[in-house]
Structure formats: C-alpha cells, structure tokens
Amino acid sequence: MIVTVTSHKGGVGKTVTAVHLAAYFTERFGEGSTVLIDTDPNASAIEWSERGRLPFQVVEPSAEPGGEEHVILDSQGRLGGEDLEAAVDDSDLLVIPTSPEALSLNALMLLVDDLKALGGRAEYRVLLTMVPWWNRSGTGARKALEAEGIPLLDGEIRRREAFQTAALQGVPVYDVNDRRAKQGWEDYKKIGRQVIKLR
Numbered sequence: 001m002i003v004t005v006t007s008h009k010g011g012v013g014k015t016v017t018a019v020h021l022a023a024y025f026t027e028r029f030g031e032g033s034t035v036l037i038d039t040d041p042n043a044s045a046i047e048w049s050e051r052g053r054l055p056f057q058v059v060e061p062s063a064e065p066g067g068e069e070h071v072i073l074d075s076q077g078r079l080g081g082e083d084l085e086a087a088v089d090d091s092d093l094l095v096i097p098t099s100p101e102a103l104s105l106n107a108l109m110l111l112v113d114d115l116k117a118l119g120g121r122a123e124y125r126v127l128l129t130m131v132p133w134w135n136r137s138g139t140g141a142r143k144a145l146e147a148e149g150i151p152l153l154d155g156e157i158r159r160r161e162a163f164q165t166a167a168l169q170g171v172p173v174y175d176v177n178d179r180r181a182k183q184g185w186e187d188y189k190k191i192g193r194q195v196i197k198l199r
C-alpha cells in the first residue's frame with residue numbers, strides 16, 4: 001500500500017503521523033515490510049530516525065527501491081499543481097492531518113478544493129490531530145467537517161507531550177517512558193487499522 005501524508009498547512013502533525021503509520025504497518029506486516037520516504041526538504045523524518053532508532057527504514061526520495069511492500073510518504077506542506085496530482089495518482093490513499101484550529105481547517109478546505117479540481121479521483125481521509133483534551137474543539141471540528149461531506153478517519157490523535165519526546169529521542173511514541181505515551185500509540189493504532197482496511 002502507498003500512503004501519502006500531506007496537508008497545505010505546516011506543523012499539523014504530518015511527520016508524526018507518517019512515522020506512526022509506518023510503525024503500525026511494521027508491527028502488522030513485520031520488519032522490512034514498510035519504508036518511510038521523507039520527501040520534505042527539511043528531512044524531519046530522516047532526522048527523527050537518526051536521533052535514535054525506528055523499526056523501519058527512513059529514506060530520501062532518491063534512494064534505490066528496497067522492495068518493501070508498503071510505502072509511507074511524508075510530504076512537505078502545500079503540494080500544488082503537478083506535485084499534488086502525482087501524489088494522488090501514485091498513492092492508494094492520502095491522509096490529511098489537521099488540527100481543530102480555524103487556520104488549519106481553512107487550509108484543509110483549500111486542499112480539499114484542489115483535490116476536487118482533480119475530478120474526484122483522489123482517495124483521501126482527513127485525520128484530526130493535536131486535539132486538546134481540555135476542550136471540545138475536536139468534536140466541533142469533526143461536526144463541521146462532516147457537515148461539509150469531508151471524509152474523516154474515525155478517532156483522533158490527542159495532544160500529548162509524549163510525541164515531542166518521541167521525536168527528540170528518535171523513537172516511536174510507544175518507546176517513550178510515560179503512561180500517556182501508550183495512549184498516544186493507541187490513538188495511532190486505531191487510525192492504522194482503518195488505513196489498512198482501505199487498501
């Protein structure tokens with residue numbers, strides 16, 4: 001399966017999502033089954049893997065294909081024109097993270113418009129990320145997006161410091177020594193299960 005994680009807005013959890021989808025695929029399909037291609041010039045996913053240890057390879061787009069069955073692509077913000085079209089045509093699914101804030105939701109609507117302009121061939125799902133646990137902004141955002149007919153993954157990734165610790169330590173969140181880190185992994189497992197079913 002080829003999954004591209006993309007969004008028009010920066011800092012909405014693309015890299016965190018790509019890393020944890022790749023971790024989930026690796027858990028399900030075994031070591032060597034999955035590769036994460038870091039197409040962002042900032043190389044955040046590559047740096048993540050270099051700071052510590054991830055259970056899958058993270059490579060640059062120019063790397064020789066390693067024959068992995070599953071490919072997760074972490075994209076830079078704001079793919080447009082031919083780049084967006086190529087991502088749509090080369091992927092089985094686009095996962096589009098958005099936080100529940102107005103600016104992220106606005107950027108999301110612009111991306112949805114760009115996808116619609118490709119004539120309905122884009123297979124995509126929106127993922128609510130960085131959702132605060134102390135208010136109901138996540139529920140509000142879900143309702144607003146559902147009212148617009150936007151396809152959402154069921155469940156959300158809650159805001160947890162453990163994700164930042166994971167990035168710093170160069171590991172998946174399940175390797176962070178903190179009780180809440182396990183809940184962060186549960187959030188992504190629920191998403192990973194749905195993504196696999198969409199194959």
Ligand SMILES: Nc1ncnc2c1ncn2[C@@H]1O[C@H](COP(=O)(O)OP(=O)(O)OP(=O)(O)O)[C@@H](O)[C@H]1O
Nearest residue numbers: 010011012013014015016077130158159160163164
């Ligand atoms: N669920 C979460 N809870 C708390 N912090 C998070 C969560 N998801 C992401 N973050 C943090 O938010 C910041 C942005 O996340 P990330 O780098 O994944 O976003 P991005 O969309 O890839 O950004 P960019 O557009 O710069 O590539 C990072 O510091 C990351 O650790």
Ligand SMILES: [Mg+2]
Nearest residue numbers: 014015040044
């Ligand atoms: Mg990123």
